[in-house]
Amino acid sequence: MEPFKNFTGVVAPLDRANVDTDAIIPKQFLKSIQRTGFGPYLFDELRYLDHGEPEMDCTNRPLNPTFMLNDPRYGQAEILLARENFGCGSSREHAPWALADFGFRVILAPSFADIFFNNCFKNGILPIVLASKVVDGLFEQATGAVPLRIAVDLSVQNLTLDDGTCIPFTVEAGSKHGLIEGLDDIGLTLKQVDAIRAYEERRRSDAPWVFIGA
């Protein structure tokens, strides 16, 4: 995974609650056995007027003019602003793959669905939980004539708006470290081989039924 670098980016506002992973990347694209190439199909049903299918060329598809990502102000956005319970529904990691492939690196919302939240960190995306009032304020600014830009500093856990306003945020220490270093979780866990083996030995004697026949 690429290390997460501080950056300043445009905010794209997605003003609806309970956006589920099927809205982020519809089911038909899950048939792919690849990890990349999902960006053009991000929010496919909201973004295009026709029905999308895997491997379709998106350059000439009819765009939904009312969907915000089709607004030239937000086409290059790197920060997604969302409402409650963003990323609910299925566990598909294709959702963060599609968001990352499109270019999103940060998602701001009042709450996230649990599995999606975890999946983000595994793919270099920083999901940030902000108070509902703060999110409301950001929506107001992000939908103005001039798009809102925010500087994201993960090391000091701070967002800075164009007008100088600072918004601190929290992030769990292990996840932060993983993002900044671009760590490979599996490699890290495999450093604990001895601890895992020792646990497994213990479990084999305490609960041998877990290990038979399966």
Next chain:
Amino acid sequence: MGAKTLYDKLWDEHVVRVDDNGTALLYIDRQLVHEVTSPQAFEGLRLTGRQPWRTSANLAVPDHNVPTTEHERAAGIADPVARIQVAALGTNCATFGITEFGMGDHRQGIVHVIGPEQGFTLPGSTVVCGDSHTSTHGAFGALAFGIGTSEVEHVLATQCLIQRPSKTMLIRVNGALGPGVTAKDIVLAIIGEIGTAGGTGYVIEFGGDAIRALSMEGRMTVCNMTIEAGARAGLIAVDEKTIDYLRGRPYAPTGDLFERAAAHWRTLVSDEGAAFDRVVDLDAASIQPQVTWGTSPEMVLPIDGRVPDPDAEPDPVKAGGIRRALDYMGLTAGMPIVDIRPDKVFIGSCTNSRIEDLRAAAEVARGRKVSDRIKLAMVVPGSGLVKAQAEAEGLDRIFTEAGFEWREPGCSMCLAMNADRLEPGERCASTSNRNFEGRQGQGGRTHLVSPIMAVAAAVAGHFVDVRAL
């Protein structure tokens, strides 16, 4: 040690080590694997030259993409992209030595149906799968939750996951359910009560007389939809029903070892006086048959309800949500639920495709006919074994005589990755778990109900209180 919740016990039993930053390395006893969320995980192993830590901890089955007609099963999957994905699961399992119940295997079925059916899901174990409805397995007093593909690879390679402890919620459903009210209605009512984000950050334990009175199938239905309440996992304490269900299952222990295991399993209950972060009480007798009207499972009402009016909702974000849902669902504010007319009826999915669901549905279908208004009514058993059992009991004939199609096992129209789907604008009475926009096909409109309510709607041609049939 003070009194512990069931969750605390399961957690403590699986901690390999705790890191300085408060995260824990948690040992995973079992992993279920399906074709959609695993190819990139196997590819990851290949790219890094890693091997599965313990192959026998994994059991694989294709379910999301498989066809449900006998003809397409025999002829091979028509959709080339889906065919490649299902084939990839077979190749990956063969390469890495993982047991797979392939499409031709009589044990094939939906991953969350076959895990318990095989006794692969055991009380006190940690069970994961690259699928959010892994919460189903919590019905056995197992800590079971859905994970993403990176974590599937992590479990394959290390038999562990990096986790943080969750908060705990106890939902007590007190008293007894009325006739015609099912486990599905309990869980829909709970989601209506606490909301789809109500369980975020929690593991929910379900208790109370009404939960204890449920069969294992019913308990699985409740835990299955815990994820729709936003919770990481659902849990139900072990009792003799749990243990009896597991006796003689292929992957369960046998003989003395079973008894030794059972003695341990009986300790898998929350201790008297254990503290939960939140407790919710519900009165079972007040729960009516439920029908969702909108595009989120929390948009749910009793059968005698009326579709809400956005103008009566003070919160503008919520009012906007109601307006958008009514528009998408093609409903008008204030209309009675019983006036909603489905075009299709789907009985199936990991929520409601087990033998008990089919028995209850067949009981209502017996001697009745699907209304002429219904374009398609289908029953999709959760597994090959469920299908065989249902056929042995003659349930298939009851369904087909009533006008239902009787299909091969798989996820089918629950998420419409195969050919079973709604056309734009079509409305469905569905026993599945998600009514999101496009879930059952682009532009499709889903109403979630119990199996008996689905049959009642099929027969009447509109939603109707099954108790009045």
